[in-house]
Amino acid sequence: MRSFLSLYKQFILRPLLRHKLRTIVTVIGIGLGVAVMLAIRIANRSSLASFRVATYSIAGDSSLQITGSAGSFDEMLFADPAWLRKYGRVSPIIDGVCTVSPEDRQHREYLHVLGVDIVRDAAMRRYSLTGLSGRSQITTIDFLRLLADANAIVLTERFARSHGLAPGDQITVAIGDSHRDFTIRGLLSDEGPARALDGRFALMDIAAAQQAFGKLGLIDRLELRLDPGVDLERAENEVGAGLPAGLQVIRPGQSYVEVEKMISAFHFNLSALGSISLLVGLYLIYNSVSTSVIGRREEIGMLRAVGTRRRLILGLFLGEASLIALAGAAIGLGLGHWLAIVAVRATATTVNTFYVSVAATSALTSSRLEPSEFLFAIGIALPLSIVAGALPAREASRVGPLEAIRGTERLRRSRRPPLLLAGASLVLVAIGVVLALQGPIAGLPLFGYGSAIVLMLAGSLLVSAVLWCACKAASGLTPSYFRSLRLEARLAAASLSGSIPRLAISISALAISLAMMIAISIMISSFRRTVEYWIDQTLGADIYVKPMAGATDDASGKIASEALAMIKSDPSVVAVDAFTSLPASYQGRPIMLGAGDFRVLLDHGRLMFKSPFDARQKMLEAIGENAVVISESLSLIFNKQPGDSIQLPTPAGPQSFRIAAVYYDYSSNRGSAVMDRSTYERLLGQSANIKTSRVLPTSLSVFLAPGASSDETIRRIEAALSDRYQLEFSTNQQLRREAIRIFDSTFAITYSLEAIAISVAALGVISMLLTLVLERRRELSILTLIGASRLQVRRMLVIEAVIIGSVAEAIGIVVGIGISFVLVYVINVQSFGWTIQYHFPAGFVAQTAVLMPALSGLVGLYPGHRASNVPALTVVREE
């Protein structure tokens, strides 16, 4: 051990410190890779952290929850919940979301409101009020007094402090399409549900909540806290069996689990993207250790000659890889935490829009690094770096004492075209194609990612052959107008072709990064074109209306019938599609159930249908029938096609529907099933227990007469509504712009991740070129000796860099196009249930084809400068 440490210090540490630039470049490369992986991990965890805390802390001590399979349900179904009481305590809940400062879209905040029967709810949750006669714990009587007033509300201390509010103050919030004023009667201290959502939580009496949220006669769920000794599973089964149709029993946190499942594909994709940077960083480690081995073959030979065992040599170089990994992990930890903040913000819009509105806006709650993050950083960097360094370390352990001392290694070069590697590359392409044809596993496109990885490997194996061809081309085909560069090109080509195996790894790293950049750019371009076309085709209404307090996953926001009537009565309005949406659950996955006016849609609006070919006719036939049109996500995820039947949860209980058609819907990957309004009202009407508020729409699509001005119409309607109804109006143009903005922000993080991966790869190229200069000091000094000028030497290095960049770009384009097919036709479909039309951004790809070699040339200037300053005397000094 002592000899190992001693050798390690002299043989590994000192050279690392001596070649500072190369060491720093490698460490930074690994650090960036670790930072990105860590940032994505933290962002993924944080994006739902608030929602998870909210779900579980709001759930309190409840053991089971009874919910409607399609939103709120009639409270009369449990007019006498005696049969439930034998299991434990029961508490009814109204669960809604209201908006604070709704007019200010930038600073709009959502407040999660719980309406409770405080007498029964005391068994479920702990409430602690502050500033009440000096006492921190209050009794149920105190609470009853507080909430007796129908306009009473209890906020959290945290929220009140941040908004300058105190008990006794008024607060105006938007619920659905109305403003409501409440009086703050108390403040909850930071405990129990008050800790949820960074304090954006409020408590009301259940009756007041029913009135405020337009749920008179309805409740959102019943919570059941089992008595000690009652078996959870037995109770769950028995309660489930005893429930009327349309209700379900779930465990607390089920909604979180469902959303987590839905968002898993998004998280997985981000993680996969983030891993590219780490992968490229590993190439840097390989390059660094490899350079170390090659540059010191004679020293290694000497060590072997004096009796050093092979495994000690192996251990030394694995130790070098480990040290770089640990240093990189340390940098990655610091950088990763900062990047996580950026990543959370970058993904907030996506999570907000597509998954959970109240979840992703909270920033990272802790500025300290968690122990798990330390372990994660080291856990990914260290083993992978050891794997990356294993090959050169093994090569080092095989250096024989005699060969190295003789120095004949300098002369040996491979000159044959690497046909075997090219052949292996083709085999891998075939494997990649086969993998791409496989289906998802547990809803994740694992085979798709496998295909992408295999294609990347195929590209890596192709580097040697392409480089060989590029060198041949460079030495023979320099155009006449570059005649003055012909010699330098030939020297560059000769130099590179003699080092192909060494260069291939580093060029692969750059090629992979470029391939991913091109693939993702093609995918985003395809997606954008598809979404733009879809928006163009689908957004046919002139004005869109929703309650100001609308949230992504909340069904509280309804539009009053009076408001609807006022809108319809405007002289410019020719038709209104009143749409009602309900969150529902289908086979353990959240979906959206909708009801719209099919006639209006068919006459004025547009839906982009996927199938069948006569979808419009089928939709017409679905009016008044038990038939639905479903979104493509629903169709793909649950393998449902037109003509199939589907049993869906409705407010009137489970109903069987015929699938009339499948339409494209890029507004959410939640999966939607929409029936005609008349069918919906008929179903509601069949059940005497469902209240008429259920038919109120949650959004409107308004169609104007030809030539009518949307802006003027909106002004008129707003004036007519005055302050009675809080509705948000968007013109067709505004909604299109907003949709594109959300789309672009969704992919902003993707671009950032790609930029980081390319930066890491560029670091690798610089490192590789500097290494080449170091390794070729003898040759460079010979050139100077026999009369090469500094300019000629610099040009040679720059041309080498351009060749390297061109080879990486060429492979990157080919592999990138291949991977883009996998992304568009496999990964995207299996992850999100969206098919998109392939679009090839020729202009962008052409730009990169020019820019990358040019950038490489620029990158080559510094190594070229170093090379041109190698003195002629170097060669004789080394002798």
Added chain:
Amino acid sequence: MPLLIVENIERVYGEDSQRVAALRGVSFAATAGEFIALKGPSGCGKSTLLHLVGGMDKPTRGTILLDGMNLDQLEEDDLVSVRRRRIGFVFQFFNLLPTLSVIENVALPMLLDGATEKQARDRAAGLLERVGIGKRAHHFPAALSGGEMQRAAVARAVINQPALLLADEPTGNLDSANGSHVMEVLEELNRDLSVTVILATHSEEAARYAKRVISMRDGMIEFDRSESLLHEKLLKPV
């Protein structure tokens, strides 16, 4: 006027107590077409002198005039130009570029000087024939024997028809047979092309090919003897 004038050259390495004088007041001159052997034990300064004469290093004191040019006063680019056109180098370890074929190695100095591909290759081919390895023109250095590589190095050194050829232990890495072949080549080139050859060697056999022997010890010229004994003189230490 002599082709080369070396006047009172000193080369000191290090500072203060670490100073080492590799050359101490060396002076000599060489005319066109001379074949001079710098002889002496290892560490006597003969290689250092060769490096200075070749413009690869700068003297601490003294002047070196090549064709009337003071090498010490030339910028790096000018020195490169001088090395390219006026001086050829041959070293103990051949120093061929392993990624170029033999003919490409030989042609390189001419190409660096702006000659066309055809001109350079034609002359290189001729020189390779002349040094006896014409058939190996398209092989790579790794495939050649030591003697063949050194002959290629000699051909490269003279392709630009330099006035001065500097050879530092050219036979040091060769067996006696190959060493003799290389020396014969140098002798022939000296005779036929009138290129001045300065050969640094500790080998008696190699030195015999020279017409003038400058013996060195401890950084100084011990004696300078030509065939005709006309230039023999004992130099006193400075």
